[in-house]
Each structure stands twice: as structure tokens, then as C-alpha cells.
Amino acid sequence: MTVTDSAPRSRADAVRHRLGGRSLNEIGLLAAIVLLYVVLGSSAAGFLSLDNQLGMLRDAATIGIAAWGVTLVIIAGEIDISVGPAVAFASVLVAKGAAEWGLGVAPAILMTLLAGLGWGALAGWLRARFDVPSFIATLGVWSALGGLGLYLTDALPVVLPESGLMTVLGGTILGIPTPAIVMIVLFAVFAYVARYTAYGRSVYAVGGNPAAARMAGIDLARIRVLLFATTGLLAALTGILLAARLGSGNGGAAAGLEFDVIAAVVIGGTALAGGRGTMLGTLLGVAVITVIGNGLVLLGVDSFLQNVIRGVIIVVAVLVNVIITRRARATRES
Amino acid sequence: MTVTDSAPRSRADAVRHRLGGRSLNEIGLLAAIVLLYVVLGSSAAGFLSLDNQLGMLRDAATIGIAAWGVTLVIIAGEIDISVGPAVAFASVLVAKGAAEWGLGVAPAILMTLLAGLGWGALAGWLRARFDVPSFIATLGVWSALGGLGLYLTDALPVVLPESGLMTVLGGTILGIPTPAIVMIVLFAVFAYVARYTAYGRSVYAVGGNPAAARMAGIDLARIRVLLFATTGLLAALTGILLAARLGSGNGGAAAGLEFDVIAAVVIGGTALAGGRGTMLGTLLGVAVITVIGNGLVLLGVDSFLQNVIRGVIIVVAVLVNVIITRRARATRES
Amino acid sequence: MAGDAAGSESAVVVDGVTKHYGAVQALTDAHLRVAPGEVRALLGRNGAGKSTLIRVLSGVERADAGTVTVAGRELGSGGVRAAGELGVSTVHQELSLVTGFSVAENLYLGNWPRRGAAIDHAAMRRGAAEVLDRLGLDIDPDRPVGDLSLALRQLVEISRAVRENPTLLILDEPTSALAAAEVDVVLSAVGRIARAGVAVLYVSHRLEEIRRIADTATVMRDGRIVETVDVDKADTSAVVALMTGERTGPSVQRPAARAVDRTGTPLLSVRGLAVPPKVVDVSFDVHPGEILGLGGLMGSGRTELLRAIAGFDPARGGTVTIDGTPVAAPTPAAMKQLGVGMTPEDRKHEGLVPLMGVDENIVLSAYGAVRSGPTIRPGLVRRAATALISRLSIATASPDTPIVNLSGGNQQKAVIARWLHAGSRILLLDEPTRGVDVAAKAEIYRVVRELADEGNAIVFVSGELEELPLVCDRVVVLRDGRAADELSGPDLTTESLLSAAMAA
């Protein structure tokens, strides 16, 4: 009966599914990165220098840390465009807290993280409770925090007081930039959460088919609030690290970061439609974006031209991975 | 039997639907606008002056013209975030064409419009042919055109040659700002297209149920390409009007316009999920955004603080209209 | 060609059509002719290729090889429009209406009548009204389809197909979501159309329905056309055997009455439950080991009732008592804890997470059981899934096969397995056999009975009254939102159910 007829076909599918869909795309990205290294290593002076590699790690952290959270958000079929201003505002908040409101550094950091959790949760709550599209909810946060950061500071940098903690956060540990270490640790955490926890799997389920997830007794509201609270927290963390690095909080910082983050995630093969995506993919996406950005500068490419190139690359990357994935999966849902 | 039994309940729904869902939201917006006029008229000196009203019309055009196209895009369940840079690039293109490439003004305008049609169609084609999410496709355009506009000009304005045509486009006709006239004419056209033409209804169908549209023989690809080509064209037109008004093309102009446009559309009650929305709603949305922007300035609100307020207003507006609509449509499909 | 039902020259000729999706060979070298005025049933198990053949005929998909000829003219690459011009019109398996549009707009979806550039709304409304009462439906053409029940929507779809005055009318499981009353409406409509000389291709998993409407039946299996039989002469088990490819089809006979001990405390007890507007006041008990059927017309509110019990919709009144303990305010989480599990009637849209494997779809309802500490152990997932897969004999290549690649019946079993995994003892099954083939139905009946034998309490909803006597020990019939009748034992028959459901 059905067993026999469906067996061969489905096994083939299953294999393709795993090999093809998912990792083919990741293999492609790896290849791209290797290629970039070869090309840039031979053409751009100093690209391969240790300093530059460490510098790239540091830059990667700015995109990466937030990207882990945004990956889950997009897998759940939502979007978060508030990262950039959120980071800038967080850097202002921590600096003001430590310098002007005299909270001391550690408490200021804590306050900032809580605040991030707060505005994220707010956006998530608007989505979960009132069905405000997440694009709008986070657009609101984007506009509000962006304005607030500049308003509170008159666009003046808020100088951080000298502090060992901040020096470490902005500096290096055993020669490795602290933000990079934070990024890598968080990557491990998120990769684990996404793959091996009930929360992570529920996120995939919600993205794959919200109605079914609900019928299976999964609490959509809880998950959605958590998702955005997480990105809020990560944005705040990024902002703190940025402030530590710059020695000051800047309301105008991190402009456009949200697009780099989203680009990294989708380049990594996460589908905006939800339900599909991996942390590893995002990691590779972050790497691609960082390496290209770094290389273009080293090659002395005009900074305006860099945007053009970035735009083309985003589209091409997604194009390739859409085509690969489509090839690999031919089931009813496709 | 069923045919009759479910009729009464549903007819009631139907009424609520038409009265409620759609127009309740529009009535709400109208009320909001009236309220704004009363408050601002009494609190902000010069708000009601004729000059200021005409000025608002002119500003509205910058958002409105593009908003008509974006409304259709969003009704079809897509999104276009490329408007801002597209406008800036168009202003550069027309100026360069007329001034440096010596095409003469009219041909330069034509070229720019065609170019707009072109990049729009490209984005649409990527969406239609390769299932590249429109967010990504237009993000690519956003990044590429934004960079290109500045790269071609080194961020220096490209001065337009004196020309009667441009003076008219940048000036007024019978005292009314030309862009406002263009906006109003185009509004009529788009309102008609959306309501009364096969193309318009197909757009709603595609947004409401793509599979059904496809099975009914509606050519999804054609419609999607057309949709984005249209927004490209409208962005180009806005760019030309902007150049005429500034007397030059500016690669850095219209930054962030895309968000104002999208905000206007969703405030107007168009659902990001697709399938629902009206031109009238968008018109009111544009009005709200313009009036608030104008009022905040006249009240001397700090320009950074204005972003905060705008952010809050976007969310609240959408919140209200989501709630209204949900109330009104208690049917299953909601 | 009206009136010529002889089939001298064929209305449609399918010649060597082949179609594959990725790795899936959905259709292999299909040959088929249908004469004008003939009603041809298309039978086959889930995944046999019926809908694929139909999608090719209606121009939605292009065949990899082979030709389709309608009324002597070949269907080229022109897609849906070309097919439409050749006179093919189709009611697809998936609902294909735009809920935001009025009935009239849907009837003309994609080829609205025009005056100049504009759509001629007047003409459209007139045409729509004309078609609707030609089929004896009183539906206001201006009503948004979103307000219609699924039943009415299905009828609107059929009206759309009829409106196009086709030479070939294709209906892909038009009745899968309908109950007796609406089925009659559909069948009589189809009969009328056929008598007007239209060739009809009719897909259904309900054999008794086929007997009433079809002249001949073509049986498909694994993408191939096996045989075409004369409906009057073929007997059911033979047809089923053709479908399954096994010598003897599964028995769909009514089993011996099961002994249920109804003395102890009921596992599920519902008192005066109200979910306006459909459910006014419903009470019933279900004991361990019992299968309670819920009968009634489409729209009688069974779905709403189940959703309220499972905590998905708030009840306006009444109490739900689980194993003797009343539940104050049922929420999905709480009811899950208490061992209540509900499978939705709309399998595709509310049941499956398409991108996930069968195993993940099963453990979805309770990760707690496959964790050690906070960590989900793939090993445990696999083991749990495999156990249930074999317990319900779900036919799948491997536990992690994407669930969309399973046939309808096996998808349904996987959704049921989800609740067994969560340890539910009270299973609310809403239309568990909707769109499922005959053999798979028999499978599901068997599974349901086994689960009951294990001491679970089961509520079985079906719009297909014929099947309730086959599974249930007892059937409560809903009418006007009330538990109007209760039938069991010998007087539980299709006929008694129908009259109970329809009684005024």
C-alpha cells in the first residue's frame, strides 16, 4: 500500500531536503567567503594581516550579535527594522546613566539592558496582542528611539567616565576583541536554543504555520513577545559595546545597521516568509557582509560606490539561494 | 437548509463589513484631521494662512505621488522600500541629463521616467520570476540607487539649466503648486484604476488569494512587474518635481521618504498582509502625516523630538485601525 | 452539441500525459476520453495523481509530455486562459475564492465583463444572479465571500465553473467539506449540467456519491490510470481493490457493537455549553473507551463546540468537566494539561507545519517528553515518533520525511499521533476523514477504535453521515445549536441521522 509507493520518492526528497535545501546554500556561502579571501588577500594590501582579521571580527560583532536575534524573529515570520536606532539609543542611555545620572557603570549597563528588553517586549506585545504588523511596530520603535537618542544629547557625544569594565568591553581579551567573544558565545547559545530547545522549535513551528502551532497548544503571544524582547536586549548589548569602544554614547551612531543585519540574515538563507533558516547560515551571512565591507574599504573603493555594490550583492545572494532552495524542495508547499 | 440559515447572520456581517471595516477607519482619519486643524489652527500662529496651506499641499505631493503606487503594491501583498533613494537618484538623473549630457530638458525628463520604469520593472521581475521577496529586491534598489546618486555627483548638487518647463514644474499653476496638481490628478487616476479596472481588481485578487488568482488565469508575473514599474515611475516623477523645485538634482535628497510613504499607506488602512486597502484611505493617511509634520514645526518642536512623535503616531494610528477593522470583521477569514 | 450524450466524438481526449514535481512522478502516461454529457468519476487514493491530471487539464500546470484535446482542439501552452477558451472550467480541490470580493466578483474572477476600460458591474451582477438561481441558490451576489460558510463558498465555486458554459466541467472533491444537504444541491446541479451535454470529470472519495452521479469511473493508482469501469456494474470492494492494488479491499463494514462501560465517571462531560451564535445549549458525556459521534448539518456548529471544549474559543456559558473535575476557564494550555486534544477539520491550514518532518510535527504538542533538562534530544524525538508511527501504522519513508509528502490519510494519522504524544486521553476529532481516500478512511476508523479500546474517550465529528454508524457507539445530533437527538445501537443508521439532522 502507500508505504511502498511513497517510500522511494520521500526518501529521495528527505535527503535532498537536508543536503540540498539547507546546506547547499551554506556550502555556497562558504565557497563565496573562501573566494573573497583569495581575491582580497592577493589584491588588498593588509587584508590578511592579523590586525585586520581581528578588526573584522570586531566589526562582525556589531552586525552579528543583533543578527542572532533577528534570525529567530524572521524564522517566526516577523521582521524587526529597529536595530540601528535601538543600538544608538542604548549607547546614549548607558553613557548618560554612567556619566550624567551617576548610576555607576555596572548599574547603567544593567538599566540599558533592561530598557532594551522593555522596548523590544513592547513591540512584541503590540504584534502579539493587537496584530500590529511587526514591520509597523518596529518602524515606530525605529523612529522613536532614533529621535530620542539625538534629542537627549543634542547630537553631542556623551563621554563615558573612565572605568575598567568599559575598557575591557571596548578592548580585547587575550588579544581578541571583546565584542567578538561576546558574539561567538551568543552564537553558541542561539544555535543551541534554535535547534535543541522547545522555545526554538516552537519558533520554527510558528513561522511554518501559525494556525497549526496554535492548534498544537503553542502559546503564540508568549513566543512573539519573547522574540522581540530578545532583539531589543541584543540591540542594547550591541549599543553598550559600541559605547565602550567609542568611549562615548552617540545618538547618531549605527545608522542603517538594521539593513545590514537583515541582509546578513537573508543572505544566510533564512526565508522572510518564515519557517526556514539556520544560525549557521546567518553566521556565514554576517561573515560575507563583513568581509566585503572590509575589502571594499581596503581596496579604496569610493564609499558611495560601496552601497551600490552592497545592494547588488544582497540581491544576487538571495537570488542564488532562492533558486538553490527551490531546486532542492519540490513538495506541495513549494 | 444552510443556504438560507446562514444568510441573516452574514447579511448583518456584510453590512457591518461595508460600513464598519473600510469606512469606519476613513471616518476616524477624517475626524483626526479635523481635530488637528482645530488644535493647530488655534495654537500655532500662521498654520491656517493660505501660504501655509498651499505649502502643505506641496509637501503632501512629495509623499502622495509615490504613495498611490505603493498602496497598490501593498494591496498586492508586496512592499517597496526603495522610494527615497529612487527619488534622489531620479533628481540627479534628470539634472545630469539636462545639464551635463545636454539632452535638453524634455528628453531628460523622458529618460528619467523611463529609467524609473526600468528599475521598478527590474525589482518586479526579480519578485515575479525568481520569488526574490520584494523587501529584498527593493532593498537592493534602495542601496544601489542611494549609492549611485551620490557617487555620480560626489554628493554635489547638479544644477538644472534655466527652463520654462522646469520653472512650471517647480512653481505653481494658478497659484496652486504644480506638484500638488500632479498629485491630485494621479490620485483620480489611481482611485479609478484600483476600483474600476480589471488590472486594479486583479491586484486586490493577487493580494487576497494568489493561488486563486493564478487558477483564475490572472497573470501574476505581469501584474507584479507592472506594480513595481509603476512605483518606479512615480518615484522618478517625484524626483523630477523635486529637482525642478530645488533647481538642481541632489543625491542625498528625500532620505527616509520611503518610511513616510509606507506609514501614510498603512495609516490609511491598507493591510500589509495584502488584499485590503483604498486610495481614499491613503489620501487621508498622507494628509495626516503632512499636517502633523507641518504642525510640529510651527509649534517649534525640536526636530529630533518630531521623530519620536511621528513614531508614536504611526503605531497608534495602525493600532486603532487594526482594532476597528477587527471589530468590524468578525468573520472567519479575519 | 447539447443533448448528444452518446459520446460518439469525445469532449476531451487525454493522450499520454506525464507530469512530475521535482522528484515526484505525479502522473505517468495517462490516457483518458470523456464523451459529451458523460459524468466520469475519477477515483484513486490520496496522491494517486487525480488533482495533478486536473491541473494539467485546466492549464494550471503544463504536462511534461503528452497532449490534451478538448472538443477537437489541442490545449497548447496557453495556460488557464487558453483552457478556458477551449471550454474547460474547473472547481479545484483547494478553495480558490478571494474572500474580500463579492460573490459576483468571484464568479467572474479574472475575466470581468468590461465597458471600455472599466469593469461593467451591472452586467456582472446580472450574470451572477442569473447563474445563481439557475443552480437554485439564493445568495446575494453583493455579499463578500468572507461572510459565507465553507458550504456556501463551495457552491459559489461551482457556480463560477458553471457560469463559463463549459464543454468540460471538472470538479475536484467538490463535496469533501459538505454534508448531506449541500451534497444533494451539488449533485443535482451537476446532473442538470451533464444533461445539457457537458462532459463532467468528477473527483470524490465518497463512493456512494459516485454511484448516484457518475456513469463511468476511471481508477488511478500511483500516477497511472489503471482501468475505467462502468459504475452500475462495478461493486465497491472491487473498485477499492483497484485503487489500492491489493486483491481484497479493506472492509468498510459496520463492526460488531463494542461493549462500553458507561457506569463510571465520564472522562469528558459537557453541560449547557453555549458558543453564540451557533451553539446555544449542548450537553453530553463521553466515557472511557467510548466513541461519541457528533452529527448535524454543515454549519450546525460542531467545530465551534469542539474549539470551545479545547479552549480555543471562549464559551459564553456552561461547564466542561474532565474526569470529574470541572474546568473553570478552558485555555488551550490548561486543556492540554488535562489531556484534551483536538485535531482541526482543515488539515492543511490548521494541522500541518509543512516544512517540518513527520517526527517534529508529532512531538510539537509536548516537547517535555523528548527533553532531558532543557535539551531536546533528537534521539528521543525519533524514538517517540517512530513508536507512534508504527502504533498508528503511518505510512512514511522515514520519521523525518517532510509531512507534506505524506498522503492525506497518513497526514491525518500524524495529527492524531500528535495528541497521543501529548498523552491526551480525550480526543476531539473534527472531520478526521475529510478529503481522505476510502482505504485510508478504513485505516482511520480502525485506529480510532483501537484508541477507544485503550480507554481513551473520543469525540468524532463528521459531515459525512454515512460514516458515523461505522465508527461511533453513540451519536449526538446537533440542530439549531442544541443536542437535538441521540442515537445508538440498532437505530443508529445513516437514514435516522439524516432525518434527525434535517428535522424541522
Place this chain on the structure above:
Amino acid sequence: AGRIGEDGRYGVVYLDAQGFYAGVRAGMQQETESRGASPQLLELNAQGDASKESTFVDQVSAAQMDALILSPASETASVPAIELAHESGIPVVCYNTCIEEAAAERFVSAYVLGDPQEFGAMLGAQVARHFRSEGNLEPSIGVVNCEFVEVCIHRREGFERALEADLPGARIVANQQGATIDEAVDVADRILTAHPDLDAFFAQAGGATMGAVRAVQARGRVGQTVVFGGDMSTEAANELVAGDVLKGVVDISGITVGRLAAEAAEQVRSGRNDGYTIVPAPIELFDGPERGQEWLETHPDGLP
């Protein structure tokens, strides 16, 4: 209660989101208060966008300001807007930047000018002085620019001329955009990568200056690479005091500019000004710890 803005109104345009303009605002407020007036300030931060600016100017023209005090986004693109204001009978005062000479003479009453060419030149001269004293006649210099606004382009031109004159051997080996400090720190870092032996950064504005400084410190090139920049801030002053990386900052005090602008506006309003007058704004060079210390003392609130 009268409506907001009935007792005097100035329309003010800030070019972009830099601390400098906070100083300008403070200066204007100080000036007007010293006169006992409290006119309403209608402010726009144009973020370098000529279209935003034009929208705003249309509006203030419509609303009949007492004066329009602005730092135009562009020499050319801002002309139509300013012309409109002028024709609506609103006195226009430029500060920091202005429209092209010819147009300015027709539409602008006063221009509080800290000449960007001069600005750049002073930095160039300081660079030359520094490296001559170091005995390094061929320093390699990296530029962190803000050249999406014209001022910055002019600053570079002035810088290059001065350098050409005083230190012909100097080479500009890189020029990348880094307006905001975070952008700048990345860019400077990469420039250091591409040119590990870089001798100096020329940072065109405040964000770039601090970005370059941070990059040099992060790279541990303190002592080898020095930074010359524009725009004072508490941060910059601190670095000057530290004195190991930041070797010179050229600054036009926002507060002073604000004062002068408000003054000029007042004169125009009271008719004590006819035609286009140029009000020179003092350009100061802060070239060492003492000057840094001094700045910190004179600017306790950090407004430049």
C-alpha cells in the same frame, strides 16, 4: 493665552546632526535673552538634505518669520528656497555655510562666515608645522571625510592648498567617508590596515576626529600616528590635554556663531543693515594641552 510664536519667531536650519549646532542654538538663545527678547525658534535639522530644508523654508516663509537663520545644505540647491524666503520679505542670515556669492548678494542679508577653505588651511598649516618639527618632510596622511556636504569638500581643498604650500612632500594616501564616529572608527581602522605606516589622519569634522583617535588608540599606534581634526568637543579637549594622539583641532565655536547670527538677524530686522554683509566668525586653532584645558574650563556644559 496667545498662540505659540506670536511674540517673535526665528526659523533656524541646522545642517546636520553635529554637536556644533547645539552650540549655535545656545549662542542664539544667549544673544536674544541678553536683549530681553524671547522669540520662538522654529528649528530644522536638515541632515544635509536640501529637500527637507526647502520644505521647511517654504513653511517658515508661509508663516512669516522675523528672520530665517540657516546653514544651507548646498550652495546651489538651497538657492530657490532662500529666494522664496527673501521674496516673502523674510530677512535671511547665513551661518557656517551659504549659497553662492551671486545669489547671496541678492537674497541674503548677512553671512556669519567661518570660511571652510580657511578652516582647512589652518589645519594644513598645523600639520606642516607638526611634521617639520618632527623632521618628517614626507608624511603619509589619511583623510576621514564628511564630503557628502560641500563644506567638508572645501575644508579639504583648503587643507590641500596649505599642505602643498608648507609641506610639499606630504602625501594623501587614502580618503574615505566617516562622518559619524562609529562609521569613522571603522574606516580609520581599515585605513590603518591598508597603510600600516600612516603618519597622520586629517579628520574633517567632529565625528571623524574622535573616530580616528579611537582607531589609533585601539590599534596601539599611539605615538606613531597622530590626528588632526575639526570641531571641538569635551572628548576632543580631553584628548588634546592627553596630547599623545590628537595634535591639533581647528574649531569654529558654535556658540559664537549663534551669537553673531542672532545679532545680525536683529540688526536686519531693525533695519540697521542694508545689503549683503559678511560677518567673519573667528576660526580658532587648538594646538595643545593648554588650549585643550582652557576649552574645558570655558565650556563646562560641553556645548562647542
